[in-house]
Amino acid sequence: MGIEITGITKRFGDFVALDDINLSVPSGQLTALLGPSGGGKSTLLRVVAGLESADTGRIEIEGIDTTDLPAQKRNVGFVFQHYAAFKHLSVRRNVAFGLEIRKQPKDQITAKVEELLELVHLTQWGDRLPSQLSGGQRQRMALARALAIEPSVLLLDEPFGALDAKVRKELRDWLRRLHDEVHVTTVFVTHDQEEALEVADTIVVINEGRIEQVGTPDDLYDDPASEFVLSFLGPVTRLGGRLIRPHDIEISRYEQAATADGPITRWTRIGFEVRLEVTPTDPLHPEPVQVVITRTEANALGLHLGDHVWLRPQVGAQTVRA
Numbered sequence: 001m002g003i004e005i006t007g008i009t010k011r012f013g014d015f016v017a018l019d020d021i022n023l024s025v026p027s028g029q030l031t032a033l034l035g036p037s038g039g040g041k042s043t044l045l046r047v048v049a050g051l052e053s054a055d056t057g058r059i060e061i062e063g064i065d066t067t068d069l070p071a072q073k074r075n076v077g078f079v080f081q082h083y084a085a086f087k088h089l090s091v092r093r094n095v096a097f098g099l100e101i102r103k104q105p106k107d108q109i110t111a112k113v114e115e116l117l118e119l120v121h122l123t124q125w126g127d128r129l130p131s132q133l134s135g136g137q138r139q140r141m142a143l144a145r146a147l148a149i150e151p152s153v154l155l156l157d158e159p160f161g162a163l164d165a166k167v168r169k170e171l172r173d174w175l176r177r178l179h180d181e182v183h184v185t186t187v188f189v190t191h192d193q194e195e196a197l198e199v200a201d202t203i204v205v206i207n208e209g210r211i212e213q214v215g216t217p218d219d220l221y222d223d224p225a226s227e228f229v230l231s232f233l234g235p236v237t238r239l240g241g242r243l244i245r246p247h248d249i250e251i252s253r254y255e256q257a258a259t260a261d262g263p264i265t266r267w268t269r270i271g272f273e274v275r276l277e278v279t280p281t282d283p284l285h286p287e288p289v290q291v292v293i294t295r296t297e298a299n300a301l302g303l304h305l306g307d308h309v310w311l312r313p314q315v316g317a318q319t320v321r322a
C-alpha cells in the first residue's frame with residue numbers, strides 16, 4: 001500500500017521534468033525526495049497531490065487509483081515552504097478550517113483542534129493570528145492544518161526551507177518525533193542531504209527527472225549506486241582515480257603502501273576539524289586530494305603544513321571509480 005507511482009512522465013513543452021518514474025512509497029514511513037534544484041522533486045510531489053497532471057503513468061494512494069481524481073478528492077495533506085494561512089483567522093480557526101468545510105459537528109471540531117494544537121505544541125498560541133507567530137511556529141500550524149483532515153498521506157515541499165539553520169534543525173527533530181507519534185505516510189522534498197539522512201526512513205535520490213537510487217540513509221551512505229549519489233551525500237575527493245570521502249582517507253607521515261603521497265599544501269582548521277590538501281607527486285594524478293581529520297589526530301600524528309605524507313583509503317571506506 002502507501003503510494004504506488006508507475007511510469008510517470010511529465011513534460012513542460014520540450015523539457016522532460018519527470019522521465020518514467022516508478023516508485024513504491026511504503027505505508028506509514030517518512031520518505032525523503034532528495035536531489036539538486038530543478039531535478040523534479042516538487043513536480044513529482046505535485047503530481048502525487050493532484051496539483052499537476054502527468055502526461056503518462058498512474059498514481060495509487062493506499063490502494064486507490066487517484067490518477068484522474070482532483071486534488072481535493074485524494075485525501076492528501078500538503079504543506080509548502082511558504083505556507084498560505086488565512087491571515088484574518090486565529091491559529092485555532094486556521095487549523096479548524098478543513099474540518100468546518102467538511103461540516104463536522106462543532107464539538108468534534110473543537111476537540112480535534114485542541115488535540116492537534118497539543119501535538120504541534122501550539123496550544124498557548126491558539127488565539128493568535130498567523131502574523132503573530134514565528135516562522136517555525138507557522139510551519140507547525142501548517143502541519144496541524146494538513147493533519148486535521150486525517151489525510152492518508154502527508155506531502156511536504158521543503159517545509160522548513162525558508163527558516164534559519166537553527167530553527168530548521170529543531171523542526172526536523174520535531175518532525176521525526178511527530179511522525180513517530182502519528183505514523184501517517186509522509187513524503188517530504190528537500191535538497192539538504194543532512195536533513196534527509198537525519199529524518200527519513202527511506203531516501204529517494206532524484207536528478208534530472210530520474211531516480212538515481214532508493215534506500216535507507218545507511219544504504220545510500222554505505223553503498224552509493226553512482227558517483228552522483230556519493231557526491232550528493234557529502235563532500236568527496238579524488239584519490240588515485242577513485243572518489244572517496246575526505247574523512248575516509250588514512251594519512252601517515254611515514255612511507256607505507258599508499259595510493260598517493262606528497263606534501264601538505266593547505267591547512268585549514270575549522271572547529272574540531274582539520275582540512276588538509278595534499279598535492280600528489282604522481283604526474284598521472286596530480287590534482288590535490290582533500291583530507292579531513294580531527295585536531296586530536298593531527299596533533300597525535302605531529303602533522304604540519306609542508307610535511308610529506310602518504311595517503312590510502314581507510315579499511316572499509318566506500319570508493320567509486322571516477
Ligand SMILES: Nc1ncnc2c1ncn2[C@@H]1O[C@H](COP(=O)(O)OP(=O)(O)OP(=O)(O)O)[C@@H](O)[C@H]1O
Nearest residue numbers: 012017035036037038039040041042043044189191
Ligand atoms: N510549470 C512549469 N512550467 C515549466 N517548467 C517547469 C514548471 N514547473 C517546473 N518546471 C521545470 O521542471 C524542472 C523540475 O522542477 P521542480 O520544481 O520539480 O524541481 P525540484 O527538484 O523540486 O527543484 P527545487 O528544489 O528548485 O524546487 C525545472 O527545470 C523547472 O524549471
